[in-house]
Amino acid sequence: MEHYLMNLTLKVWRQANSNAKGKFETFKVKDISSEMSFLEMIDVLNEQMIREGHDPIAFDHDCREGICGMCSMYIDGRPHGPWHANTVCQLHMRAYKDGDTIVIEPWRANAFPVIKDLMVDRSAFDRIIQAGGYVSVNTGSPVDANATPIQKDNADAAFAAAACIGCGACVAACKNSSAMLFVSAKVSHLALLPQGNPERKSRVTNMIAQMDKEGFGSCTNTGACEAVCPKEIKMSNIARLNNEYLVAGLTIDK
Amino acid sequence: MLNSKIPAGALDQKWVDYKGHCKLVNPANKRKLEVIVVGTGLAGASAAASLGELGYKVKAFCFQDSPRRAHSIAAQGGINAAKNYQNDGDSVFRLFYDTIKGGDYRAREANVHRLAEVSVNIIDQCVAQGVPFAREYGGLLNNRSFGGTQVKRTFYAAGQTGQQLLIGAYQALERQVALGNVHQYTRHEMLDVVMVDGKARGIIARDLVTGKLERHFGHAVLLCTGGYGNVFYLSTNAMGSNVTAIWKAHKKGAYFGNPCFTQIHPTCIPVTGDHQSKLTLMSESLRNDGRIWVPKQKDDPRKANDIPEEERDYYLERRYPAFGNLVPRDVASRAAKERCDAGYGVGTTKQAVYLDFKFNLINKYGKAEANKHGIENPDTETLIRLGKEVVKEEYGNLFDMYEKITGENPYEVPMRIYPAVHYTMGGLWVDYELMTNIPGLYALGEANFSDHGANRLGASALMQGLADGYFVIPYTIGNYLADDIATKPIPTTHEAFEQTEKAVAERINKLMSIKGDTTVETYHKRLGKIMWEKCGMARNAQGLKEAIAEIQQLKKEFWSNVRIPGTIEEMNPELDKAGRVADFIELGELMCQDALNRNESCGGHFREESQTEEGEAKRDDDNFAYVSAWEYKGESAWELHKEALTFEVAKLTQRSYK
């Protein structure tokens, strides 16, 4: 790959804490290498700001290899930036050219309140999982792993759903701030496996109840979530959730 | 004195005997006992969940915004277990022996054997939780092979095994949170251990959102905080991975075991420039199907695909015909360094070698697929197309990741890879029960030193983390807490909490008051450079002495000139980082001390003074068959305690993968 350097203008959302009123601030960064990752570019800006005596931009990030789900920036109107099936940390600066202006916003949803600058509180996702996103099995001596054969297609589909990193891009992209893609990924993962079968009815109903309680919107099948999901979680999971929900609603015994 | 508390009896009966005889806590008493778990990776989440299930009152802490983000999530290749599903001769004993040998005979036999024994339970447990491991068409679990072994015992979920296992443990943990057995504290960082009457009785934690210090009591404290590879600045660890928790424990008296044992992973994406903030691993499993080579000609200007077969040096296959590309990580890393140092490196920086999939893509997968589809005499194009589909299923996410980072398509051109810091075998010294020498303070997973000796085999970290959390600690902690059932929770107004919190607050104030002009990042980078150059893949006495002096100087500068913006009582990531880097600096010095003391080459620790004529590592069992356990004695001062390693079953031989 050819490398090049670029100068950029960044328009970044700044907000001191969850109670403060935020606003956009504009920054210039110079000599950014096309080989840098997007977050490394922010690192450069932050180092510059600290040296100049300013408060650096707070943002969530950890593994920087696209799997922890911590990074969360809404870049130029798209969660995780312009690349398909990608996280911010894996976005590289060769996506931009000299002179570009980039607008960076936090995830916007009332269920994800801003903590500071670009950091948001996604603990609602933990609480949704607590509502039923598990198999109730204690540590101990379950049956041998190979005692239950699982059809490969189902195992693969369960894995594809379980690949969700819980970043919240689906919520950020959805016009309804719906968490359905996230919830449906977990419901699908466990509904597709025999291990998840005993609790499938209570799982889906409890998780949906919690999702509603957290203040996420409802799904209107627009598909924005699927388009921005870094792990390419499919909307068919949402339909599967609907199915699970309907069946549970019609057949649950109490 | 160091007492490793290894049970008597035959190696394969020790754990059985221990479980049969350890003390138990009855369910009513468990509810009165509080346990603090710091870190929510595989070890922490599995421990917190399992202890919650047993009925203990658990508090789980993590600095991330959710337990699910812990860096175990990034483990790619797989998890070992002695299931022998493949009928290829695997057994508990073989897994034990491979791990001991892979660790270059610097691990405890009893711990490793226990690890191999419980490995089979881990797979059962994970499957029961709904972890979607890769399966065969018949519906049974699939396996792949990994470095340092000759059997296929690695269970996997594409290149995201760590993620799937952690999500399994995380879900088990969230279930306990829902049941009220575990209270979870996210965006909290542990900043010190609280000691009461010589026992660990709690922690001081900082709420990273408000910046406030909190006191938490626990009858026992479990540190499951992972490794300290970030002491090198650049590593495959997450940005937040740090040594702080175990370092604070160390300064409170816990011995640090084998700090210099660092694993440099052979297959990482090479550094591109000074801006680099971290390195990305390409799973070792890729070496199953990728062949590593460099051009036979020095400084070959041609593109990889233009270099004909006969002008390629498959140096691992050449040097180690028995294991070939699947030699253990330390061996593969040093071989790559050797080639690059000799001038055969590739890419712009010349600090890289090729990892090439074309051969297996065509010959292994392409041909098998062609056979399956009944295509006779397929042309190369067809074979490549068919092979690609299989490779995509096996490693798709890794190939995508590589392409995103480098802009090159690894299906078309070979990957460029170079070794990078990946894992630290060293950690807090623990006994057979995973307790440090401080009563009530435990270390699990990568945070302890116990199971991998001087080098960890691939797919064993996940195994160890889960073994410790699911199957070891639930027994061993009972053995300790059984004597503690009469101890009432100590109020956090106790003097010990008061004083510890005061010391923590003073340190934070001191950091903030320096108001110098150099950023934390700058010091971290400088530390990393010293460590990588002088305590990295090859170490020598002179370099290590220089490194110690340089680190001491760096420490002085840091404490007189660091600049931290913002205030204490707010979300302030720079302050968090400053505390961690200050600890890394101190740790760096100890690592160099340890490396200097260990004048032998073993596993990932390569002392240039101790090598064979062919440049292979040379161990010195007469003088160094011990665990170095360092006791903190104040500023830049440590005392070395030695735990002799005795081998009843394994025979100490020079490792050979030729």
Next chain:
Amino acid sequence: MKWSDVFTSSVGRKLVMGLTGLFLITFLVVHAGVNACIWANDGGDMFNKAAHFMGAMIVIRVVEIGLFAGIFIHIIQGYVLEFSNRSKRSVGYDKQLGNRGSKWYSRSMGLLGTILLLFFILHWYHFWIPSRFTGVEQTQVNGVEMHNMFALMQITFSELWVVIVYVVACFSLFWHLLHGFQSAFRTLGVSNNRYIQPIKTIGFVYALIVSLAFAMMPVSLYMGWAH
């Protein structure tokens, strides 16, 4: 879970939207079928007979009540969802995702639905209220006395602005159905890829035919193609 939860949770509300939507989709087929009789070019006899049949049969009258219930539930629930969903993001984005993520019409079901609602009011004023309440000029077909709905249509669609409004409404209908058709099936839980693609195709064909048919009626009458 109570029965009421099944239909009032976020998923339940969507279920209601999907079920009523599919009911209305079925109705549109009948409505378009009856109206297509105007192209018989027999002076409206066939159409008037069909309209009379629909108006006179008791079963149809009962279904009509259901139909209105369906429409109103669909409308009310739609607005409830729209406003509740909008309230979930108090601070909006400076830059919108737009069509890079989803189709504009999928995001605009509320707007398209509102256009349709306004249209319905006009449409009822034109046809339904006269035929039920205020009275329509009578005609005789085969000796049976009945409303001359055809004549009413001819009069109504002699004004250009009315024709334009109806055609615009049909555009809204097309986009509304294009999203609604497949979305209803997804909401009802069709997740199998084997069905999703055919459903999308059928939905497109359905939306196109139905809205085209309706749009052509006022145009045909205005231009005198149907007589």
